Amino acid sequence: MRQLTAYEHGWLEVGEGRDLASHEAEALAAAEGILPPGCLQWGHRRVKFTQFCGVVQVDGLQVEVLPKLTPYQTEAQQRDTLLTMLACAGDLEGVERLGAGLATSRTNLLDLFIRHFAHLLERQLQQGLLRDYRDIDDTLDQVRGRIDLVRQQRENLFKPQRLACRYSELVADIPVNRLLHSALRLVISLATSPLLAQQLHALRMRFGEVGTLAPHERGPTAEQLNRMQSRYAPLVALAHLFLDGQFLDARSGRQQAFSLLFDMNRLFERYTASRLRPLARRQGLKLIEQGPRRHLGHEESGRGRLLMRPDISLLNESRRPVVILDTKWKRIEGPDPLAALSATDLYQLTAYATAYRCLSVVLLYPEQAHLRAGQRHAMTLAGSGARLALAAIPVDGTAPEIVFSESLVAAHV
Structure with missing residues (x-):
């Protein structure tokens, strides 16, 4: 299995002696149906992953896609950033503890995800197989x-x-165990480390009396588990991530590709909400995601037009938004962050401030070279009189110290 490291929005050249051989690019194109829409962008004899990071495996090639915030960070640091964000956002519970130390080695992301699955499964099996x-x-x-x-x-x-x-x-032959057995059977075929494969085979021996899911059978989700099975919720969610990433049907031996990719825009939004929620609670504010929903305008008939859903809002006791935050997973080019603002961003935040009568709106970026956590840049929006602030949040899992008020957001990290 050839391993290749790529970065989001970084071009991979196609051709002999380049990043991707022609047959590898063709295999990647053939598997595009299982990838998130818009994940790949093709150019002339080149291709790049957009805002998605994770792992794609096709035709003897494993592509590891890492975030690229700052040019001076190493592969291991970017790998650790992704693991930390996934853990804080709740996508992979506890993965940052397992990834510590491993991320600095040459262990690839897929093996890390599989090792995390094996770790969670082994910990639960110590209490006995579900029956x-x-x-x-x-x-x-x-x-x-x-x-x-x-x-x-x-x-x-x-x-x-x-x-x-x-x-x-x-x-023991119950749906949740069949789901876990099916995922275990899949990851055995995906693991590149012989020691990890040996550990997985040992775990599979515990499922001797359990079958696997039938073709096209999905198995229970984490929300469908009963009270006695609820401790398996992180495992079940991870099992679905693995099984949903298949191309064709791995259980019938026809697997051709596999993907485990995360939309960094949505991941950064969930990560930010998880880091800010305790701080908002201490200020007596309620943090909500993707809301409150409100239409920008209404027809004469009363029908609403252009539904607005702010990424993050902080509500006071009267359920009125006092701070609206829009998360931006992007790099700022140049030393002046305010100069990097697009007209679209300004129009969007102005619309939020006006429609919600909110005097404090924030564009929140990941910490990077030209916008450090602790720096704050602000401007006044014409018409609404609201203050627009640019701030950064660290993506290494450390808690940001952000003070919220009804008229201003001051960031201190």
Whole structure:
């Protein structure tokens, strides 16, 4: 398996002796159907991943796509940034503890994700394999459970020594275990580390009495687990991430490609919300994501037009937005962050300030070379009189110290 490291928005040249061989580019194009829409951008004999980071595996090639915020960061630091954000956002619970130390080595992202899955699974199996009761119909020599009179008359009318019984038995072959077994079987084929593959095979031995999901069967989601199974929620969510990343059907032996990619725009938004929520609570404010929803205008009939959904809003006790934050996962080119503002961003924040009557709006970027955490740049928006602030939040998991007020946002890191 050839391994290649790429960066978001970084071009990969196609051709002999270049980043991608022609057949590898063709395999990547063929697998584009399983990738998020707009994930790939093609040029003349070149291709790049847009705002998506993670892993794609096609035709003997594994591409690791890392975030690229600052040019001086190493691959290991960018890998660690992605793991930290995933852990804080809740996508991969506890992965930052497992990734510490491993991310600085040559361990690739896919093996890290698989190792995390194995770690969570092993920890849960220490408490025993999940079991549940299942109704079983059987014909026995003695009564077990209760006699099914309808079956008894239909099947054993002239065999009184045989009894049609229905009873409940505690079994391990249940949907959640079949889901985990299917994911385990898949990741065994994806792991590149022999030691990791050996660990996975040992775990699979624990599922000897458990089947796998049938083709096109999805299995339970984390929200569908009962109270006794709820401790498996992170594992189930991760199992779905792996199984949903397949191209064709890996369980029938026809796997051709695999992807585990994360939209960095959405990931940065969830990461930011997770870091700011405790600070907002201490200020007596309620943080909500993707809201409150409001239309920018209404027709004469009352029908709303252009539904607005701010990335993050901070509400006071009256449920009125006092701070609206728009997260921007992008690099700022040049030493003046305000000069890098696009007209679209200014129009959007002005619309928020006016429609929500909010006097404080914020563009929040990841910390980078030209916008350090602790720096603050502000301007007044014409018409609304609101203050627009540019601030940065660290992406290494450290807590930002941001003070919220109804008229201003001051950032201190």
